[in-house]
Amino acid sequence: MSSMLRARLGRARSAASDAGVDALLVPPGSELRYLLGGSGTSFERLTCLVLPAGGSPVLVVPKLEAPGYAAVAFDALGVDVATWVDGEDPYAVVARRLGRPGRVAVGDMMPALHVLGLRSAMPGAEQALAGPLLGELRMRKDAAEIEALRRAGAAIDRVHARMGEWLRAGRTEAAVGADIAAAIVEEGHVRAEFVIVGSGPNGASPHHRVSDRVIKPGDVVVIDIGGPEADGYNSDSTRTYSVGTPRDADVAATYAVLQAAQAAAVSAVRPGVRAEDVDATARKIISDAGFGDYFIHRTGHGIGLDVHEDPYIVSGNARPLEPGMAFSIEPGIYQPGRWGARIEDIVVVTAGGVEPLNNRPHELVELPG
Incomplete structure (x- = not known):
């Protein structure tokens, strides 16, 4: 050390x-x-x-x-x-x-x-x-830092795997968020740095936290969670859930666009590719499907001892990616007054391409209503 x-x-x-x-x-x-x-x-x-x-x-x-x-x-x-x-x-x-x-x-x-x-x-x-x-x-993580990020990613994946324990109709976002925060600590973090439970129309606000809104059958719910482990390195992962069958008929088709955009952006990551080109990969798929106005933030941010740090995966950042860089890939589609969705993985650039550090399924997870 x-x-x-x-x-x-x-x-x-x-x-x-x-x-x-x-x-x-x-x-x-x-x-x-x-x-x-x-x-x-x-x-x-x-x-x-x-x-x-x-x-x-x-x-x-x-x-x-x-x-x-x-x-x-x-x-x-x-x-x-x-x-x-x-x-x-x-x-x-x-x-x-x-x-x-x-x-x-x-x-x-x-x-x-x-x-x-x-x-x-x-x-x-x-x-x-x-x-x-x-x-x-x-921004260029060494082997020990990457292993720390792997551990953090696995720990937050374990929390997402337990989401069915807490996320159901009739509970408030705040109650669900409190249970998630406790689980984040149970699974190896020193604290929950942030817990977003965006149900129904609240999911259309990317930085919504929790509220007293009661989750309803058919709601689409954005869950974005993370925090540091004892070594200081952070997790950050988002998955989108539905409580029973989604209420809105357009959810499946819209979510399929988002899933394709996130997968394409991850696949685009490799040494020498510009950060802005990864952003453009996700943005083009979403825009071509008619949802460009509903993707209102950058595609990703670096992560390490801070949840947000260099490099930023955003238009205008022409920095070529290098092995050891770790960052999120998290496109979203947000329809005000209706619902929103986001998929987020932390990835690290390797000599030959990319290693995702989050490995939960990317499909819309339908939980019992």
Whole structure:
């Protein structure tokens, strides 16, 4: 583990140097976990990994929160720890470690409170985002990361396999969602990061969560669920169900279009194909069938320590796919006021093509009404 993290720190330092950045300033969160193996939490007190392009990295952390990083192998990683207490200026601590930098890159999720505090402490330093630099490293998963995503995918598949235990007419979306959230933890996740139960017309809202709507016989229901396992790597999978025979006569034909689009997009994934071309593959099938106006989001997003990260499978992203990239393929068709449907798998680009990490059936699953 330490050798892997040391290599990541080295690559991040090199990326900063190549970009003309004197230091990366990384707050608690997924970026910190990627580099140190521990993510911590962010409050009003500054915690920040200071990673100079040249020189020793240091974690600046409030003394009262330092015990939360006890599991990080600082000595093995060559990372110093500088604690501070209330009444001290943590931004000055960072500035003293860096001297007079000309350009620093701050973590994408660093609170404005700290961004502005660092700007005041280092007024001569131009600030940029660290995300584009770290994202280039994070989007290509190594073998251990891919195996972690496989485990997460298998765990969320087990939850989908149990959907008949909870999804039935007469129950509210909220009640079904609570049971699903508990099962997500039972099947190996540390928590449910999100649970979408979109029944009937609510399924036409892609980011609907749950409501007090009572599920009815004949409803089409979109179930989009996921969360992190203990190692921090996330699952994310969507399947669409019907409670008994679908009420609307057009469900079968429309769903067949969606299923064909999702399968074609997965099949299009291979090294060298542009991300936008995978999106176009799904979009063309849906548009040619007359549903183009009802596919209202990108085809996919990267996944790893964050549920959404690079690369994004979207029009305008001409990045060629590379082995190790992991992302969702999730086209949808959403008819406002009626019903919606989405099919989502996580896939990883391999040297020879693609490996889906979710393996539940893609057909519309008809549960007892």
